[in-house]
Amino acid sequence: MTEQNGLIVGIDLGTTNTAVAVIDETGRPEVLRNSEGANTTPSVVYLTNGEAIVGTPARHQRLVSDTDVIERVKPHMGDPEWRRVTSDGERHTAEQVSAFILRKVCDDAATALGSPVTRAVITVPAYFDEARRQATRDAGKIAGLEVERVLSEPTAAALAYGLRARDAGNVLVYDLGGGTFDVTVLRIENGDFDVVATAGDAQLGGADFDDRLETWANTKIVEQGGSDVDDNSDPGARGRLREQCESAKHRLSNTESASIFTEVGELTINRDEFRDLIHDLLQRTRVMTKEALRQAGEKAGITTDNLDEVLLVGGSTRIPAIRELVAEITGKTPNQRLHPDEAVAMGAAAQAELLDAEADDRESTIGTRSVSDITAHGLGVISLNSEQTADVNNVIIPGGSKIPAQSHQEFYTVVEDQRTALMRITVGDHSSPDRVNVITEDQRGVPIPLPPAPYPKESPIRVTISYDVDAIVHVTAADGRTGRSLGDIEIERANNLSPDEVDRLSTDLQRRTVR
Ligand code: AMP
Numbered sequence: 001m002t003e004q005n006g007l008i009v010g011i012d013l014g015t016t017n018t019a020v021a022v023i024d025e026t027g028r029p030e031v032l033r034n035s036e037g038a039n040t041t042p043s044v045v046y047l048t049n050g051e052a053i054v055g056t057p058a059r060h061q062r063l064v065s066d067t068d069v070i071e072r073v074k075p076h077m078g079d080p081e082w083r084r085v086t087s088d089g090e091r092h093t094a095e096q097v098s099a100f101i102l103r104k105v106c107d108d109a110a111t112a113l114g115s116p117v118t119r120a121v122i123t124v125p126a127y128f129d130e131a132r133r134q135a136t137r138d139a140g141k142i143a144g145l146e147v148e149r150v151l152s153e154p155t156a157a158a159l160a161y162g163l164r165a166r167d168a169g170n171v172l173v174y175d176l177g178g179g180t181f182d183v184t185v186l187r188i189e190n191g192d193f194d195v196v197a198t199a200g201d202a203q204l205g206g207a208d209f210d211d212r213l214e215t216w217a218n219t220k221i222v223e224q225g226g227s228d229v230d231d232n233s234d235p236g237a238r239g240r241l242r243e244q245c246e247s248a249k250h251r252l253s254n255t256e257s258a259s260i261f262t263e264v265g266e267l268t269i270n271r272d273e274f275r276d277l278i279h280d281l282l283q284r285t286r287v288m289t290k291e292a293l294r295q296a297g298e299k300a301g302i303t304t305d306n307l308d309e310v311l312l313v314g315g316s317t318r319i320p321a322i323r324e325l326v327a328e329i330t331g332k333t334p335n336q337r338l339h340p341d342e343a344v345a346m347g348a349a350a351q352a353e354l355l356d357a358e359a360d361d362r363e364s365t366i367g368t369r370s371v372s373d374i375t376a377h378g379l380g381v382i383s384l385n386s387e388q389t390a391d392v393n394n395v396i397i398p399g400g401s402k403i404p405a406q407s408h409q410e411f412y413t414v415v416e417d418q419r420t421a422l423m424r425i426t427v428g429d430h431s432s433p434d435r436v437n438v439i440t441e442d443q444r445g446v447p448i449p450l451p452p453a454p455y456p457k458e459s460p461i462r463v464t465i466s467y468d469v470d471a472i473v474h475v476t477a478a479d480g481r482t483g484r485s486l487g488d489i490e491i492e493r494a495n496n497l498s499p500d501e502v503d504r505l506s507t508d509l510q511r512r513t514v515r
Contacts, residue, residue: 006118008148008356009109010348011102012156013122013136015074015179015205016315018043018101019345020109023353027365029163029346034108040341041108043178044071045100047086052514054104062239069239073097075179075203077128078135078495095135095497096505099142103514106145119146121352123344125180126152127200129377129427130473131439131495137470138497142505148355150470153177154184155195155373156347157313161338163350163366166191169308170296174289174326174334175344177314179205183289185296191369196302197295197400198376199288204281206249206316212277213245217260217267224264249274253318275321282325289329295400310334313343375403375471378429380436381463382445383411391433396465399429406466410480412458413450420447421461425473425491439473441492448477448489461486 009032012019017040021031031039036056046058047068053061062069068086073094076082083091106117124136133150140147154173162168168188175182182200186193218229218241229238244260248269251258257270275282296302310326312334317323326334339346350366357364378399385392396407411421422445428436440446448461460480468474477486492498497505 006146007110007113007115008119008121008352009106009117010156010345010350010352011105011120011122012153012344012348013074013098013102013124013139014040014043014177014344015072015207016043017041017178017341018105019342020105021342021345021349022109022113023349023365025365027163027353027367029160029349031342031345032109032112034105035111041101041105042071043074043098043101044069045097046070047090047092050512052100052104052509052512054101054514063236063243064239065235066239067235070097072179072207075205077139078131080495093497093505095139095502096142096509098136098139099505099509100514102139102143102145103509106143107514117145119148119352121149121151121348121355122147123151123153123156123348125175125200125202126154126182126184126198127180127202127376129202129437130467130471131427131437131493132202133471134493134496137472138502141502142509144506144510149351150472151348151351152182152184152195152198152373153180153344154182154198154313155186155193155371156345156351157311157338157343158184158186158188158193159347159350159369159371160343161309161311161335162188162191162193162369163346164337165309166367170302170306171309171311172289172293172307172330173311173313174285174317174322175313176285176316176322177205178316179203179207181205181285181288183285183292185292185300185302187300187302191367193369193371195373196300197292198374199292199295200376201284201288204284205314208281209249209278209316209319210242210246212281213249213269213274214241216269216277217241217245217262220267221262221264226262226264249319253320271320278321282321285322286325286329289326293329299400304329304331307332311338312336313338313340315340373403373469373471374400375405375467376400377427378436379465379467379473380426380428381409381411381465382424382426382433382438393426393428393431393433393436395429395431397467401467403467403471404469406464408462408464410460410462412460413455414457416457417455418450418457418459420449422447423463423475423489425465425475427473439491439493439495441494443494446475446489446491448486450486451479451484
């Protein structure tokens with residue numbers, strides 16, 4: 001960690017909790033305490049009187065009233081439909097709320113380190129698509145940070161594990177946090193981290209288990225003559241019920257049964273009943289774990305027979321039913337040496353140290369390591385099919401490809417002296433345009449400016465599409481006849497904030513007190 005360009009930290013920006021870590025001079029990861037003395041900060045923001053209050057005080061506020069308390073924004077990163085309106089009428093994006101959290105944890109980290117933090121590696125679920133990764137970068141930018149890398153969480157967890165075990169072999173990481181699920185298979189050999197397969201769901205996590213418990217409790221309360229939380233005029237009723245449900249869920253990880261106290265008396269639930277409530281959600285993780293193993297078998301011959309380690313990360317993996325499920329699928333007892341809440345931040349710090357060492361041209365304090373990741377989602381371009389009768393999605397970089405990745409395709413102009421060509425770029429692996437996401441804002445496509453005439457009909461344009469190391473898409477075009485570059489193509493993304501909006505939100509954040 002050098003101070004030349006400002007300090008760099010690793011940040012696990014979680015749905016429910018956020019953690020910051022650095023690698024110390026001896027190469028050991030250290031999770032930094034926040035101003036409340038805790039290793040993790042609740043990812044909850046309370047907006048009041050021009051202030052953004054982040055973490056435990058915001059979480060406590062929710063018990064009094066959930067008005068203007070915003071939480072669980074991560075699954076909504078990059079979602080153009082999602083806005084939280086506060087009582088002053090302001091509309092907040094998930095990126096802005098995340099920026100408040102990032103600002104607070106970096107200020108606390110700076111206090112702990114005694115120097116400003118200006119740069120960060122931020123982790124994201126492996127299954128986050130490019131819009132969500134870009135949104136995470138935007139959140140960092142709004143917070144005034146230089147985001148040096150957007151790193152997949154299971155890869156980060158494996159890096160943290162690999163700090164101790166350089167030759168862990170074939171490893172499966174099952175990562176179930178507060179709002180997202182990932183499963184990744186990788187090989188760790190001689191300090192090289194090679195991701196082979198990944199699957200997941202960006203909208204599945206511990207908060208869904210809380211929802212199930214809340215619905216269960218609310219139904220019981222109403223059955224027994226109590227008031228429905230959905231109609232309750234007390235603004236803190238939902239927050240308190242939620243808090244009790246989450247706390248009961250935590251206790252169920254250690255005890256056979258747990259109770260919550262409500263206006264109709266004590267409600268008790270046991271482990272088996274809880275398992276039944278979340279059964280279908282657990283099964284979804286089973287399907288994805290099997291899918292990741294299938295891909296790993298196909299690509300690298302990694303199967304349950306030659307898996308060396310199974311790592312659990314994310315707070316929800318403390319649930320016994322989940323440990324049993326993972327053991328059953330993999331045939332191995334999961335390794336519990338990683339701290340479920342801190343490992344990802346530690347791995348992000350390790351990646352930050354690797355980048356810093358590379359930039360300073362020095363040996364990293366954690367030894368020589370390389371990290372090679374893959375993209376979970378394919379990248380393509382829509383064109384007319386060969387019969388010229390219907391649109392088809394041409395996958396140019398398939399999901400599961402190593403990143404960075406680059407590929408090109410030739411397109412042909414359709415009229416004499418055509419001035420622009422429209423290109424629809426997609427994320428997804430299906431050949432049907434309806435089954436993939438067009439990432440450009442204008443659904444007709446990104447305009448590629450062509451050189452001035454003469455440019456006869458059916459002239460080739462070579463379009464090169466790439467995923468960078470952050471799995472963010474870049475497009476360049478060239479004149480197919482001469483090879484002359486037509487430049488980088490700016491993609492106005494459908495799902496993201498415009499650069500102007502990012503600047504505006506950044507100025508807004510600087511004006512507010514964030515604490
Ligand atoms: P993370 O995003 O990794 O911080 O995970 C947070 C999630 O883990 C939240 O949904 C927590 O409620 C959940 N969690 C934390 N501790 C436990 C526990 N002891 N039992 C069950 N879930 C837990």
